[in-house]
Amino acid sequence: MLTASFLPLILTYPASYLSSIFVPVIGWVLPSVTFAFLLLYIERDDIG
Structure with missing residues (x-):
């Protein structure tokens, strides 16, 4: 029988x-x- 004793x-x-x-x-x-990531991404100057 397989037991979970190794866990x-x-x-x-x-x-x-x-x-x-x-x-x-x-x-x-x-x-x-x-x-926070989206705010920092939107506020960057070089998005595109």
Whole structure:
């Protein structure tokens, strides 16, 4: 029988903590990085 004993212990449990990590990342970090990049891109002098 194949067991998950070779995996780290945190990966063998159900990932109930992932939503509390991904929600702020998707909601705050990703848009902040995207808007900062777009602002810097738009404000450059040599776009085209």
